[in-house]
Amino acid sequence: MEKGGRSYLGVEIKRPRVAFFELSSCEGCQLQILNNEASLLSFLSLVEIVNFREAMSIRSDDYEIAFVEGSVTRADEEERLKRIRKRAGVLVALGSCACFGGVNQLKNRFNDLEWVKHEVYGDHPVETREVQPLSAFVEVDLSIYGCPVKKEEVEQIVTNLVLGKSVDHPRYPVCMECTAKGNTCLFELGEPCLGPITRAGCDSWCPDNRMGCWGCRGPADEANIIQFREVIRKHNIPEEVMLDRMECFGGFRHILKEMKGKQDKGQME
Amino acid sequence: MLFRVFVKKELETLYEILAVNHVVGPTSRGMAKRGKELFAFDYLYDFQDLRLDFTTTTHSLKPFVLPFQETLSSFIIEDGSWEKHVDLNIYKQHVFFGVHACDINALNKLDKVLSEQAYPDPFYTGKRRNMFIIGIDCHPQPFCFCRSMGTDTVLHGFDMYLTDLGDSYFVEIQSARAWDILQQIPTAEPDEEDHRRFVETVEARNREFSCQVDTSDLTKILDLEFQSPVWEEWGKQCLSCGTCANVCPTCYCYGVSEHVDLDLQGASKIRQLYSCNLIDFAEVAGGHNFRPDSSSRLKYRYYHKHRGFQEAFEESLCVGCGRCGQACLAGITVPDVIASVRGQEEENE
Numbered sequence: 132m133e134k135g136g137r138s139y140l141g142v143e144i145k146r147p148r149v150a151f152f153e154l155s156s157c158e159g160c161q162l163q164i165l166n167n168e169a170s171l172l173s174f175l176s177l178v179e180i181v182n183f184r185e186a187m188s189i190r191s192d193d194y195e196i197a198f199v200e201g202s203v204t205r206a207d208e209e210e211r212l213k214r215i216r217k218r219a220g221v222l223v224a225l226g227s228c229a230c231f232g233g234v235n236q237l238k239n240r241f242n243d244l245e246w247v248k249h250e251v252y253g254d255h256p257v258e259t260r261e262v263q264p265l266s267a268f269v270e271v272d273l274s275i276y277g278c279p280v281k282k283e284e285v286e287q288i289v290t291n292l293v294l295g296k297s298v299d300h301p302r303y304p305v306c307m308e309c310t311a312k313g314n315t316c317l318f319e320l321g322e323p324c325l326g327p328i329t330r331a332g333c334d335s336w337c338p339d340n341r342m343g344c345w346g347c348r349g350p351a352d353e354a355n356i357i358q359f360r361e362v363i364r365k366h367n368i369p370e371e372v373m374l375d376r377m378e379c380f381g382g383f384r385h386i387l388k389e390m391k392g393k394q395d396k397g398q399m400e
Numbered sequence: 401m402l403f404r405v406f407v408k409k410e411l412e413t414l415y416e417i418l419a420v421n422h423v424v425g426p427t428s429r430g431m432a433k434r435g436k437e438l439f440a441f442d443y444l445y446d447f448q449d450l451r452l453d454f455t456t457t458t459h460s461l462k463p464f465v466l467p468f469q470e471t472l473s474s475f476i477i478e479d480g481s482w483e484k485h486v487d488l489n490i491y492k493q494h495v496f497f498g499v500h501a502c503d504i505n506a507l508n509k510l511d512k513v514l515s516e517q518a519y520p521d522p523f524y525t526g527k528r529r530n531m532f533i534i535g536i537d538c539h540p541q542p543f544c545f546c547r548s549m550g551t552d553t554v555l556h557g558f559d560m561y562l563t564d565l566g567d568s569y570f571v572e573i574q575s576a577r578a579w580d581i582l583q584q585i586p587t588a589e590p591d592e593e594d595h596r597r598f599v600e601t602v603e604a605r606n607r608e609f610s611c612q613v614d615t616s617d618l619t620k621i622l623d624l625e626f627q628s629p630v631w632e633e634w635g636k637q638c639l640s641c642g643t644c645a646n647v648c649p650t651c652y653c654y655g656v657s658e659h660v661d662l663d664l665q666g667a668s669k670i671r672q673l674y675s676c677n678l679i680d681f682a683e684v685a686g687g688h689n690f691r692p693d694s695s696s697r698l699k700y701r702y703y704h705k706h707r708g709f710q711e712a713f714e715e716s717l718c719v720g721c722g723r724c725g726q727a728c729l730a731g732i733t734v735p736d737v738i739a740s741v742r743g744q745e746e747e748n749e
Contacts (some may be wrong), residue, residue: 144664171664286662294660303678306641310727311468311673313440313459316643318729319432327639327729353640353679353694355730362639362729 137304147293150182150194151225152215154208155235155262156201159279160226161185167282173351174286177293196221196292198275202228202235203263216269221292224271225285227278229264231381234278236262240378273298278347278380280366281333301331302352305344309335323339323368325376328383348383356386404587405594410571413585415447418495424464425497426454444497452498452536452564456544460649460723461496461503466673468646471658472523474668488526496531500538502719504558504648505551506649507533512713513652523671528685534576535561537601540608543722546737547606548613567598613720613735614742616708621657621742622707626699630740637693637730638677644701644724644732645675650717653681668739676701700743702737 151161165171165186171230181191197219203209216222227233237260241247248256265271273292275285291298301307305326317324317338324343326335330351337344363373377383404413405742427449427501439454441461473486507528514524535558538544545553554561556560559578563570572592573579590598645651660667674681677697682690691697709717718734725733 173661177662177664218617222615287659288662290662290664294664296660302680303637304641304674306639306729307646307675309676310459310643310646313463315429315432315438315458316727316729319436319438321433327641351640351679355637355639355694358637358639358730362636363733 134229145293146177146179147196148181148194148290149178149196149198150184150215150219151180151198152182152200152211153184154199154201154212154229154265155204156226156228157235158185158200160200160228160277161198161278162284163282167286170286174289175274177291178381192218194219196223198225199229199265199380200221200225202232203265203268204235204259204261206258209268210266211344212268221272222269224265224274225274226280227349227380229271230266230274230276231349231384232262232264233380236264236384237300237378238262238383248371258337262381274300276300276330276348276382281336283334284332302353303331304351305329305331305333305335305338305348307331308333309338312339314338318362318366321366323363323366323372323376325373327362328356330382343376345376345379346382347380349380350386354386356390402579403563403590404571404573404582405568405590406571406582406585406587407568410587411449411452414581415450415497417581417584418497418532419447421493421495423495423497424461425450425452426457427451428454428457432497441496450497452562453542454498455539456721456726458723458727459647460506460721461499462506462510462649464494464686465498465507465524465531466514466652466654468673470523470671472669472671476666479664486524490527490530493530493532494527498536499533499558500721501535501554502538502544502546502551502721503649504525504535504554505546505739506531506719506721508554508557508716509650509709509713509715509717509719511557511650531667533558535572537561537563537605539605540610541722543720543726543733544609544720545611545613545722546720548615549716549718552585552606552609563598565594568594570594570601572597606609611722611735613738614744615716615738618716618738619707619710622703625741628741630737631695631699633695634703634732634737634740635693635698637732638694638698639728639730640677640679640694640697642675642678643727643729643731644677647720647723647727648682649723650705650719651675661668676704698732702734702741706738 153161159258181194197215199222200213224230228235239245244261248259275288277300288298309326310332312335322343324338325346326338326344328350329346330348332348363370377387423444424441425444426439427442427444428451429440432438439451439457440459441457444450470489473484476483511528514521517527523641535554556574559575561572653674654671656669656671658667658669681697691700705717
């Protein structure tokens with residue numbers, strides 16, 4: 132089909148101008164997209180990339196869709212994000228850092244951020260503050276979860292964006308995808324796993340390789356935390372192991388806050 | 401019905417004769433915690449990997465007839481024209497070597513829905529027509545309640561069925577193909593002694609059942625207890641993860657979605673099995689969700705298995721294999737749920 136032409140249904144196909152940006156992150160999500168050599172050319176003819184520091188030197192500020200990886204940890208990042216938001220018709224949070232704060236937000240658990248700064252940077256302090264996801268500052272049109280994102284999923288989402296199709300994330304937990312593969316449940320093997328409460332879509336990448344889920348995609352639409360704690364307890368896995376994992380990527384932040392609130396209230400009573 | 405016996409060492413010959421096909425059978429998946437051996441149905445390439453002494457498999461045979469994801473059709477656009485491809489995804493005869501009665505009954509139940517209706521599902525039916533099934537007698541596990549569901553024996557739906565008599569196998573033959581194949585190994589007409597040992601084996605096995613479900617008047621009781629508070633309780637425990645449906649040999653609900661290729665030159669329709677316990681199972685266009693809470697979803701799972709299907713086909717959709725209860729991390733089992741609905745004490749453990 133000719134680009135800029137029409138699809139077989141007669142729908143006009145646009146080749147949107149797309150930009151990739153990174154805030155505080157490892158840039159691994161962008162690397163994932165570049166990693167897919169087999170389909171990279173198709174991807175490049177589907178969209179016109181006008182800004183992608185990790186892949187090319189040309190920069191343009193004229194784009195329709197902005198993919199932003201990373202979390203906001205500095206004032207200049209906040210400013211930059213707001214500028215991107217103004218220019219982009221569609222702003223996509225790419226990866227768990229952008230969606231939830233990601234691994235970076237682990238530092239938020241310390242009460243004294245000045246101490247954290249000193250521990251990490253010693254006598255060479257940099258400006259850094261509490262880690263926040265994009266949605267704390269701007270409106271996010273679409274979130275792509277994962278640490279890192281799954282390239283096949285990104286390609287499907289971008290295809291749907293170009294076609295004007297709706298983008299639907301799985302709303303069920305990882306268990307659905309994991310049991311579909313015929314995997315042995317990691318709990319059977321005595322391994323902790325956040326699969327029962329974490330949003331699927333990763334194609335059970337970690338459990339397939341006998342590595343318990345760490346919850347990088349955040350909670351499933353219905354995450355039964357109360358029952359999950361019971362499961363952890365029944366399998367003699369310390370609750371700290373579960374809490375550590377839930378804290379790791381920031382997706383469970385609200386749930387953890389609620390749990391802590393209840394605990395504190397319980398202690399007061 | 402035809403019966404034969406053959407000495408155990410001939411089993412390998414039988415396997416080798418059939419190995420020109422794809423052979424699927426029970427095989428070990430290693431040890432779980434507390435020394436429990438895990439088994440799975442998988443493609444076999446060596447007779448030594450076949451484990452007819454398997455207890456049960458975590459997953460059923462379902463993925464071989466209803467894969468979790470299956471491409472139903474694909475389209476390619478070329479030179480202003482387009483082409484459609486339909487592939488039933490079955491290329492070779494499959495031999496299922498060592499299937500328990502519950503799982504054969506499960507296939508028979510799936511047939512009723514997917515093959516014997518006005519619009520048979522060609523993808524399922526194509527695979528079913530290319531199956532050669534060898535049944536094997538089982539040792540009931542503490543969670544098996546097939547006896548309560550009437551699926552502990554199987555009357556049809558297999559080619560031959562083996563019963564282990566110690567030094568030999570007692571074979572029940574149901575198809576001409578099975579008869580022909582058995583001509584290639586030495587077999588004998590069962591004598592009085594074989595009959596006696598067969599009956600003994602069957603009775604010994606029946607004494608092993610320890611788990612039961614009271615199914616008497618169950619459809620009526622389910623109707624009466626539609627508002628029972630027990631559903632609320634089970635719903636609270638449910639993780640809404642779909643594991644029960646995935647391991648179930650008879651859950652067949654699915655959704656179909658369309659995927660456009662990245663180069664916009666083609667698209668495919670993909671079927672994915674779904675579970676009625678997943679949050680958006682009953683969500684319709686416009687966003688209304690008929691079953692937004694886990695308790696109503698869990699309840700309807702039981703109503704489909706034990707009431708709706710019964711009404712449509714005069715039998716339950718559950719075969720009592722107990723896999724869902726074993727796989728459920730929350731520990732929700734069919735015997736416990738049915739007992740609680742009936743107001744009975746939970747007897748099974």
